Amino acid sequence: xxxxxxxxxxxxxxxxxxxxxxxxxxxxxxxxxxxxxxxxxxxxxxxxxxxxxxxxxxxxxxxxxxxxxxxxxxxxxxxxxxx
Amino acid sequence: xxxxxxxxxxxxxxxxxxxxxxxxxxxxxxxxxxxxxxxxxxxxxxxxxxxxxxxxxxxxxxxxxxxxxxxxxxxxxxxxxxx
DNA sequence: ACTGAATATGCTGTTAGGCGTATAAAACTG
DNA sequence: CAGTTTTATACGCCTAACAGCATATTCAGT
Numbered sequence: 105x106x107x108x109x110x111x112x113x114x115x116x117x118x119x120x121x122x123x124x125x126x127x128x129x130x131x132x133x134x135x136x137x138x139x140x141x142x143x144x145x146x147x148x149x150x151x152x153x154x155x156x157x158x159x160x161x162x163x164x165x166x167x168x169x170x171x172x173x174x175x176x177x178x179x180x181x182x183x184x185x186x187x
Numbered sequence: 188x189x190x191x192x193x194x195x196x197x198x199x200x201x202x203x204x205x206x207x208x209x210x211x212x213x214x215x216x217x218x219x220x221x222x223x224x225x226x227x228x229x230x231x232x233x234x235x236x237x238x239x240x241x242x243x244x245x246x247x248x249x250x251x252x253x254x255x256x257x258x259x260x261x262x263x264x265x266x267x268x269x270x
Numbered sequence: 271a272c273t274g275a276a277t278a279t280g281c282t283g284t285t286a287g288g289c290g291t292a293t294a295a296a297a298c299t300g
Numbered sequence: 301c302a303g304t305t306t307t308a309t310a311c312g313c314c315t316a317a318c319a320g321c322a323t324a325t326t327c328a329g330t
Contacts, residue, residue, distance in 0.1 A: 106256040110246075112239050118255050129276060143318060145278055152240030153317070155287085156195050159239060163193075163255070170192040171254040172201050172246070212306060226288060228308055236287065238317090 108176075113150035115159070120148040122166055136165040191259075195235035198242070203231040205249055220248040 107118035123133055130144040137144075139161060147154045147162065163169065190201035206216055213227040220227075222244060230237045230245065246252065 106254050109253040109255055110243070112243065115239060115253075115255075122255070130278095131276075140319065140321095141277075142279080146317090149278085151317090152243070153238045153287090155236045155238055155317070156198060156242060157235035158318080160193070160195060160235070167258045168255055169258045170198075171189050171256065172192055172198075172205070172251055173189040173254065175250045175252045213308095214306075223289065223291095224307075225309080228306095229287090232308085234287090236317090238287070241288080 109170075110175075111150075112152035112154070116148040116150040119162055119166065119168075122168065123148075126166060128166075133162065133165055137161040192253075193258075194233075195237070196233035199231040199233040202245055202249065202251075205251065206231075209249060211249075216245065216248055220244040 107114070107121070109115045109118055123130070128136075130148070131141045133139075134141045134144050139158065143158065144162070147158065190197070190204070192198045192201055206213070211219075213231070214224045216222075217224045217227050222241065226241065227245070230241065
């Protein structure tokens with residue numbers, strides 16, 4: 105249930121999944137976070153240039169928090185990358 | 188050791204602490220992440236408008252990852268630790 | 271298929287991020 | 301305390317985020 109995030113795309117996907125779990129539309133989330141529905145759409149699509157405060161606003165609206173930690177080696181996509 | 192991040196300021200502080208643990212200067216980190224030393228300085232100071240891809244670049248250079256999870260309620264004595 | 275909701279895309283305007291470059295202010299070190 | 305390293309600020313430039321507003325497109329329910 106905790107989502108590992110290493111790329112903008114993973115960030116967008118993770119929050120989209122959680123938003124849907126909460127039963128919210130992009131428009132509803134946007135209203136709660138004081139953002140445009142279009143901004144949510146672009147962010148969830150993996151826009152890397154989304155600003156930190158925008159992401160924070162979304163996380164607050166979804167009642168989430170982030171944890172920063174040393175990189176783990178458990179992600180499936182990483183296997184093979186070193187070779 | 189894992190850093191809870193709920194605000195831009197906490198994000199900057201957390202990565203600054205980790206950078207120092209790694210024994211890196213802002214200039215060295217900037218070089219590794221292909222950013223300016225000034226950009227690192229501003230980000231660590233808590234700039235909320237820092238872009239996601241900039242943050243990701245810093246985390247990659249520090250060998251870190253993020254986790255997104257439901258907000259937890261930390262004990263009062265823990266709250267100060269994030270600062 | 272029809273229809274309304276949800277999501278993606280477009281346009282303009284304002285504001286500001288990050289760049290290169292340079293320097294000022296702090297913080298170590300001998 | 302001087303000399304060095306590190307961190308914080310500044311200016312001009314280019315690009316784009318996000319705003320409001322509107323519409324096109326896709327999805328889901330009946």
